Amino acid sequence: MTKDSAANVAIKVVAIDGPSGAGKGTLSRLVAQRLGYHLLDSGALYRLTALAVLETGVDVEDPVAAAKVARNLNVNFQPDQEDTRILLDGRDVSGDIRTERVSMAASQVAAYPPVREALLQRQRDFRQMPGLVADGRDMGTTVFPDANVKIFLTASPEARAERRYRQLVEKGETVDMAALVADIRQRDKQDSERPVSPLKPAPDAIYLDSTDLSIDEVLAQILKHTES
Numbered sequence: 001m002t003k004d005s006a007a008n009v010a011i012k013v014v015a016i017d018g019p020s021g022a023g024k025g026t027l028s029r030l031v032a033q034r035l036g037y038h039l040l041d042s043g044a045l046y047r048l049t050a051l052a053v054l055e056t057g058v059d060v061e062d063p064v065a066a067a068k069v070a071r072n073l074n075v076n077f078q079p080d081q082e083d084t085r086i087l088l089d090g091r092d093v094s095g096d097i098r099t100e101r102v103s104m105a106a107s108q109v110a111a112y113p114p115v116r117e118a119l120l121q122r123q124r125d126f127r128q129m130p131g132l133v134a135d136g137r138d139m140g141t142t143v144f145p146d147a148n149v150k151i152f153l154t155a156s157p158e159a160r161a162e163r164r165y166r167q168l169v170e171k172g173e174t175v176d177m178a179a180l181v182a183d184i185r186q187r188d189k190q191d192s193e194r195p196v197s198p199l200k201p202a203p204d205a206i207y208l209d210s211t212d213l214s215i216d217e218v219l220a221q222i223l224k225h226t227e228s
């Protein structure tokens, strides 16, 4: 181990993993704000890779070509109080990476081992003083296996679809609830059955089901674990 990486390992990490729609994004941001830590939205890196693949006409079925795109991503995360602006080649793509089309492509490229490998060090580089909250699927298992606190946050597919439904309706989009539940189930299946870094709790993760809990209740539980 190099001196740098040895020093890096002393920096605290709170890993928050789980399926989409469990509230990880909101909770991770709130936990990071409370602790004054940096925030890694690892899903955004897979979404950015997918967007860049789709926009540049690279074959989404080609893992090596997609990995090249991942390695060369020119990304800038600009956090503020409310949210993080995400720039790709200087262009704000915060909205573009959240469409259903990009979500499906992100889940596809995230299953490619060369893409995951290409994004590994970029994710570890977010581990900076005074600490990091890392949001994803494999934060506690693969990217930061030595994280100080590992949370596996989940909720029923119906509860997750309902949250997504409300978000989309707020944005003025027309949505079909049954299609949303079907999408979520398909993505869960894709994410949990892939051979590399599948979505599964680390053996030492704390399992939290947010189906019947408010954001404040989940936040309080996570913060309790960061204090102990």
Ligand code: DC
Binding pocket: 020, 042, 043, 044, 046, 047, 103, 106, 107, 108, 110, 111, 135, 136, 137, 138, 139, 187, 191
């Ligand atoms: O959390 P999200 O919905 O923004 O993630 C987008 C996609 O990337 C989703 O299909 C899961 C995948 N992902 C992953 O495989 N590993 C991560 N650490 C984060 C996200």
